[in-house]
Amino acid sequence: MxxxxxxxxxxxxxxxxxxxxxxxxxxxxxxxxxxxxxxxxxxxxxxxxxxxxxxxxxxxxxxxxxxxxxxxxxxxxxxxxxxxxxxxxxxxxxxxxxxxxxxxxxxxxxxxxxxxxxxxxxxxxxxxxxxxxxxxxxxxxxxxxxxxxxxxxxxxxxxxxxxxxxxxxxxxxxxxxxxxxxxxxxxxxxxxxxxxxxxxxxxxxxxxxxxxxxxxxxxxxxxxxxxxxxxxxxxxxxxxxxxxxxxxxxxxxxxxxxxxWKGINYLGIGPSAHSFDGESRQWNIANTLQHITGIEQGTPRFEKEVLSETDKYNELIMISLRTTDGISLERVEQEFGTNAKKELLKQSVRFIKSGIMLLEENHLRLSSEGLFLSDGIITDLMQEQ
Ligand code: SF4
Missing domain, CATH: 3.20.20.70 (Aldolase class I)
Structure with missing residues (x-):
């Protein structure tokens, strides 16, 4: 499951x-x-x-x-x-x-x-x-x-x-x-x-x-x-x-x-708008006239992607690390297993040692210097498909 x-x-x-x-x-x-x-x-x-x-x-x-x-x-x-x-x-x-x-x-x-x-x-x-x-x-x-x-x-x-x-x-x-x-x-x-x-x-x-x-x-x-x-x-x-x-x-x-950032479901209406229901993402066509015509004709134009386990893990890393609350290790363990948590901690050691990441109260979060460098750190912590 x-x-x-x-x-x-x-x-x-x-x-x-x-x-x-x-x-x-x-x-x-x-x-x-x-x-x-x-x-x-x-x-x-x-x-x-x-x-x-x-x-x-x-x-x-x-x-x-x-x-x-x-x-x-x-x-x-x-x-x-x-x-x-x-x-x-x-x-x-x-x-x-x-x-x-x-x-x-x-x-x-x-x-x-x-x-x-x-x-x-x-x-x-x-x-x-x-x-x-x-x-x-x-x-x-x-x-x-x-x-x-x-x-x-x-x-x-x-x-x-x-x-x-x-x-x-x-x-x-x-x-x-x-x-x-x-x-x-x-x-x-x-x-x-x-x-x-x-x-x-x-x-x-x-x-x-x-x-x-x-x-x-x-x-x-x-x-x-x-x-x-x-x-x-x-x-x-x-x-x-x-x-x-x-x-x-x-x-x-x-x-x-x-x-x-908390992964709450949302519905997006209008051209280019994204929607998320916990299991998949879908996004409307980014063309206003084609979007309107599709709705008028009852054939809305959108794309949809069902998220794999790896997608879900990477999204959790990506969105949690953008916030000052950071990633809850308890949540990583509950949702992706003990091995995923151990691997994440292992990958984070060098960032923690250099001071751009902090491990506090069972959360991994970026320090105020680390926040500016977040893109690179997040990419390094993601799992490969
Ligand atoms: S072009 Fe329009 S949407 Fe883009 S920044 Fe300017 S006002 Fe905002």
Missing amino acids: YAKLFQHSSVAGLYIHIPFCKSRCSYCDFHSGVQLALLDRFVDALRAELTSRVSYLKNETLETIYFGGGTPSLLSTEHLSAIFESIQSHWDISNCKEITLEANPDDLSEEKLEKLSELPINRLSIGIQSFNNNELKILRRRHTAQQAVDVVKRAQKYFSNISIDLMYGLPEQTISSWQNTISEALALNIQHVSAYHLTYEEGTLLERKRREGHVSPVLEEESIAMYHLLQNALHEKGIEQYEISNFAIPGFYSRHNSSY
């Missing part, structure tokens, strides 16, 4: 992907496009898809809903109301503890915020990325640093749970400009910060510019210094790191993202 990837969960999450943006940022490889004429048709298809996928979550209680993208704040409040009407016709959301909408600063007028606050949404995740105008220009963001500050202050009148996204390791970014971005963020007294190092993704404008020599990646030692600056500055303000890229004041860890 196969081990379950994680213990059976009675709660689940719902992810809704909104694949539209007003324009494309230079670093972004998320599935989104600027074909806004498709919006009405997309929302109808989304509602039909919700109805057709209800049974995926079986009897689990919906605990979190996350509107990601793309730019979910592009949707009108009428569109969002229609989507909530569909959700509520299938699920009781009165036990939903967290309903997040990703938003861009240029969408959040006073009027829009007021209307959003009348919907079941109780958390905003605002894509700010930087409080430096030159960096915002390089990233092709559609707001200035001052607009970002104003928007967060405005949003705080309507929402008491706000996260902002920041980026470091940017071309032309200096330690001092990153320090300034962090200070500006902290001055806003937000509850949650997600901070990501820039990666030059294939097919993006920035990657092309890097290839052509128009922009230069920061040096690795600068990246490490920026990461530690972030960790220390947030720690001093009582903002806890709970994952490689995520920080929050106590009580405000993102429940939705944490549920991915």
